[in-house]
Amino acid sequence: MLTGEIRSQIDAIWNAFWSGGIANPLEVMEQITYLLFIRRLDDAQMLEEAKARILGQDIRNPIYPTGDDTKGRSYNDLRWSRFKNFAPAEMHLVMGEHIFPFLRSMGGDGSTYSHHMKDARFTIPTANLLAKVVDMLDHVPMEDRDTKGDIYEYMLGKIASAGQNGQFRTPRHIIQLMVEMTAPTSNDVICDPASGTCGFLVAAGEYLRERHADLFNSHTDREHFHNGMFHGYDFDNTMLRIGCMNMALHGVDNPDIRYKDSLAQDHAGDEEKYSLILANPPFAGSLDYENTAKDLLSIVKTKKTELLFLALFLRLLKPGGRAAVIVPDGVLFGSSKAHKELRRMIVEEQKLDGIISLPSGAFKPYAGVSTAILLFTKTNSGGTEDIWFYDMQADGWSLDDRRQPLLDSDKLGPCLAQALSEAEHCKNNLPDALARWHRREESEKDNPRTAQSFCVPKSEIAAQGYDLSINRYKEVVHEAVEYEPPLEIIAQLKQLEAEIQAGMVELEGMLK
Numbered sequence: 001m002l003t004g005e006i007r008s009q010i011d012a013i014w015n016a017f018w019s020g021g022i023a024n025p026l027e028v029m030e031q032i033t034y035l036l037f038i039r040r041l042d043d044a045q046m047l048e049e050a051k052a053r054i055l056g057q058d059i060r061n062p063i064y065p066t067g068d069d070t071k072g073r074s075y076n077d078l079r080w081s082r083f084k085n086f087a088p089a090e091m092h093l094v095m096g097e098h099i100f101p102f103l104r105s106m107g108g109d110g111s112t113y114s115h116h117m118k119d120a121r122f123t124i125p126t127a128n129l130l131a132k133v134v135d136m137l138d139h140v141p142m143e144d145r146d147t148k149g150d151i152y153e154y155m156l157g158k159i160a161s162a163g164q165n166g167q168f169r170t171p172r173h174i175i176q177l178m179v180e181m182t183a184p185t186s187n188d189v190i191c192d193p194a195s196g197t198c199g200f201l202v203a204a205g206e207y208l209r210e211r212h213a214d215l216f217n218s219h220t221d222r223e224h225f226h227n228g229m230f231h232g233y234d235f236d237n238t239m240l241r242i243g244c245m246n247m248a249l250h251g252v253d254n255p256d257i258r259y260k261d262s263l264a265q266d267h268a269g270d271e272e273k274y275s276l277i278l279a280n281p282p283f284a285g286s287l288d289y290e291n292t293a294k295d296l297l298s299i300v301k302t303k304k305t306e307l308l309f310l311a312l313f314l315r316l317l318k319p320g321g322r323a324a325v326i327v328p329d330g331v332l333f334g335s336s337k338a339h340k341e342l343r344r345m346i347v348e349e350q351k352l353d354g355i356i357s358l359p360s361g362a363f364k365p366y367a368g369v370s371t372a373i374l375l376f377t378k379t380n381s382g383g384t385e386d387i388w389f390y391d392m393q394a395d396g397w398s399l400d401d402r403r404q405p406l407l408d409s410d411k412l413g414p415c416l417a418q419a420l421s422e423a424e425h426c427k428n429n430l431p432d433a434l435a436r437w438h439r440r441e442e443s444e445k446d447n448p449r450t451a452q453s454f455c456v457p458k459s460e461i462a463a464q465g466y467d468l469s470i471n472r473y474k475e476v477v478h479e480a481v482e483y484e485p486p487l488e489i490i491a492q493l494k495q496l497e498a499e500i501q502a503g504m505v506e507l508e509g510m511l512k
C-alpha cells in the first residue's frame with residue numbers, strides 16, 4: 001500500500017515532466033522506465049559487489065565493465081549512485097552521450113530487459129528537468145519489492161487517467177478477479193498474447209507469491225517462476241519496455257516478453273505451449289486475409305479480430321489448459337457463420353466453464369461497449385455440461401466516465417477480509433461472483449434463472465444455436481400488481497367526475 005507521501009512524490013515527478021515540456025503521458029512513462037532501469041542496474045551491481053566482498057572473490061556477473069567506454073568516459077560514471085551527484089549540464093551530457101548508448105549496447109547479454117533497451121531514446125529536453133527528476137526519483141523508496149510494484153502501478157494508472165493511452169490497461173480489479181478464478185499454480189506456463197503493460201502477468205505472479213509462497217523454497221520452481229512461467233506478446237516496443245519494467249519491479253527476473261503481432265505470424269513454435277491464458281486483447285475490427293496467420297484461419301475463417309484471438313487462444317493452449325479472456329458481447333450472440341462455428345467449437349469440442357457479463361461502463365471512459373469474461377478449458381474432447389452465467393451489475397466503481405470508487409478501499413476488489421452487506425454488494429459484485437464461481441459445480445446448479453447467477457445445460461445452449469448471451473436464458477421477475485375490479489374503478493371515476501363538476505359550479509358562483 002502506498003503512503004500519501006509516496007503518492008505525492010510520484011505526482012510531483014509527473015508534474016515536473018509536464019511542466020518541463022513532455023506532455024505525452026506514454027513518453028513520460030517511457031522516460032521514467034529508462035531511469036528506473038538505470039537505477040536498477042546500479043542496485044544489481046552493488047549486490048554483486050557485496051557478494052564478491054563476502055566471498056573474497058572477483059565479481060562474477062558485473063554489469064558495468066572496468067575502464068572507460070568508447071568515448072573515454074569511465075563506466076563508473078554511468079552508475080546511478082555516481083552521476084546523480086553531477087551538475088545538471090554534465091548529467092545531461094553523460095545521459096545522452098554515454099548512458100543511453102551503453103543501454104542500447106546491452107542487448108547482447110541475453111536478458112529480456114536489456115533486449116528491450118536496444119532502441120532506447122533519451123528525450124528529456126533540458127539539463128534542469130533531468131536533474132530535478134533524478135533527484136526526485138532518488139528519494140522514492142525502491143528497496144521493497146511490494147513498494148516498487150505499487151509505485152509502478154500507480155504510475156501506470158496515470159497513463160490510464162491521461163486519456164488516449166488508457167486502452168492499454170485493463171482495470172486492476174477485473175484482472176484480479178480473472179486471476180482468482182483461474183487460480184494459477186507453480187506448474188503453470190502463463191501467456192498474455194496482447195500483454196501491454198503486463199497487468200495480467202504481474203497479477204498472476206503476485207497471486208503465486210501470496211498463495212504459493214513455498215514455491216520459492218524449491219530451486220526448480222523458483223527457476224521456473226523467474227525464467228519459464230511468464231510469456232507476453234505485443235507489437236508496440238514502448239509497451240514492451242513498460243511491461244518488462246512492470247515485471248522487473250514486481251520481482252520477476254527474466255520473463256519472456258517479446259515483439260510479436262499475435263494475429264499475423266505463424267505460431268508453430270508456440271502451439272499448445274501454455275497452460276493458462278489471461279488476456280484482454282484489442283478488438284479493433286477486421287484484418288486482411290493476407291496479413292492473418294494461416295493457422296488461425298484454419299480454425300475459423302473470418303476477418304474479425306475478436307474471433308481470430310479466440311482461435312489463437314485455442315491454438316496456444318495445451319490440452320488441459322484454461323483461459324480467462326475478455327470478449328465483446330458480439331462474440332456471444334453474433335449470427336455470422338464464423339461466430340456460430342467458433343462458439344460451437346468451444347462448447348462441443350472444448351469445455352466452456354462460465355461467462356460473466358460485465359457492466360457496460362467497466363471500460364469507460366475509453367470504451368462503452370458491453371463485454372464479458374469467457375472462462376474455458378481446452379480438452380479437444382468436449383466436456384461441457386452446464387455453463388455457469390453471472391450477471392455483474394456493479395464492480396465497485398461508478399460506471400460513468402469518471403469511474404470513481406463507490407466504497408472504501410478495503411471493500412473493493414474480489415478478495416475481502418469480511419463479507420459485504422447487501423447494500424455494499426449492490427456496489428461491488430466481485431466477491432459474490434468469485435464465491436459463486438467456486439460453487440458452480442454444486443449449489444449454483446439449483447439457482448433459478450431469475451437469480452444473479454445460474455447454470456444452463458449444454459443441450460439448451462445447442463438448441464439456441466450456441467447463443468451465449470445471458471439475456472437469452474435469464475428470466476426477469478415480474479412483480480404481481482393487484483387491480484380493483486373494473487366496475488369499482490368505473491364507480492370511482494364517476495364519483496371523481498361529480499366532484500369536479502360540483503367544484504366548477506362553486507367556482508363560477510364565486511366569480512359572479
